[in-house]
Amino acid sequence: xxxxxxxxxxxxxxxxxxxxxxxxxxxxxxxxxxxxxxxxxxxxxxxxxxxxxxxxxxxxxxxxxxxxxxxxxxxxxxxxxxxxxxxxxxxxxxxxxxxxxxxxxxxxxxxxxxxxxxxxxxxxxxxxxxxxxxxxxxxxxxxxxxxxxxxxxxxxxxxxx
Amino acid sequence: xxxxxxxxxxxxxxxxxxxxxxxxxxxxxxxxxxxxxxxxxxxxxxxxxxxxxxxxxxxxxxxxxxxxxxxxxxxxxxxxxxxxxxxxxxxxxxxxxxxxxxxxxxxxxxxxxx
Numbered sequence: 001x002x003x004x005x006x007x008x009x010x011x012x013x014x015x016x017x018x019x020x021x022x023x024x025x026x027x028x029x030x031x032x033x034x035x036x037x038x039x040x041x042x043x044x045x046x047x048x049x050x051x052x053x054x055x056x057x058x059x060x061x062x063x064x065x066x067x068x069x070x071x072x073x074x075x076x077x078x079x080x081x082x083x084x085x086x087x088x089x090x091x092x093x094x095x096x097x098x099x100x101x102x103x104x105x106x107x108x109x110x111x112x113x114x115x116x117x118x119x120x121x122x123x124x125x126x127x128x129x130x131x132x133x134x135x136x137x138x139x140x141x142x143x144x145x146x147x148x149x150x151x152x153x154x155x156x157x158x159x160x161x
Numbered sequence: 162x163x164x165x166x167x168x169x170x171x172x173x174x175x176x177x178x179x180x181x182x183x184x185x186x187x188x189x190x191x192x193x194x195x196x197x198x199x200x201x202x203x204x205x206x207x208x209x210x211x212x213x214x215x216x217x218x219x220x221x222x223x224x225x226x227x228x229x230x231x232x233x234x235x236x237x238x239x240x241x242x243x244x245x246x247x248x249x250x251x252x253x254x255x256x257x258x259x260x261x262x263x264x265x266x267x268x269x270x271x272x273x274x275x
Contacts, residue, residue: 009250009253009254009257011246011250013246021253023253023254023257025257025260025261025264026261026264027264027267031264031267031268031271032260034267035260035263035264035267036260041263041267044259044263045257045259045260045262045263046256047256138246
């Protein structure tokens with residue numbers, strides 16, 4: 001009866017310093033919220049296939065901190081942490097976000113959960129302090145950190161390939 | 162601007178906002194230099210300098226048309242950049258596919274109680 005949402009996350013770069021990730025899920029928002037904020041559940045999906053979850057701590061209250069860490073298949077650790085600034089259960093989470101590979105750059109992440117007909121749209125907007133730090137996060141899952149400025153529109157590349 | 166002369170790949174070439182602007186302008190079709198100069202509100206020598214960098218990495222190609230030099234975009238060198246963002250997108254897609262599984266489980270646990 002329920003169909004899984006096949007299809008990929010959409011990543012766009014709305015400005016030089018932002019990353020926007022969106023995805024729709026075939027579940028009501030209170031469940032998506034729960035899967036997004038419960039450590040045992042986050043541990044089951046956040047690392048994807050890229051590594052082994054090392055720790056997942058979430059102190060879900062304003063001023064509380066969170067930290068996700070995994071050991072990537074290459075053997076190196078990829079970790080993020082932050083502090084919650086705003087919590088509206090099942091609706092909205094605002095927190096700081098620090099990629100530990102570049103700890104001097106603190107981003108602000110706003111996650112929103114919107115439900116329609118039992119399906120939930122999840123959007124994660126990360127606002128970085130500089131283009132270089134935004135790009136470092138994009139490169140975090142890749143083999144090397146590319147210090148690249150890039151807001152080159154995807155359509156430019158896609159339309160011309 | 163010193164950076165421009167050392168440019169050797171598309172990543173560096175598009176790190177400059179003005180050069181991205183040129184690519185955006187050329188995305189809709191080829192244009193003579195004068196057109197670009199006008200659209201960008203920059204002096205011709207500066208525009209030419211950016212065009213030279215773009216040409217060196219193969220992002221634009223040029224042809225002569227009478228006395229004009231007409232530029233067009235070449236998308237191939239953009240592919241690594243495109244792939245780079247796609248790689249990030251892929252990581253999230255894979256994570257979200259696992260999240261789908263978690264959600265199915267949560268849903269099936271919840272349904273009998275309702």
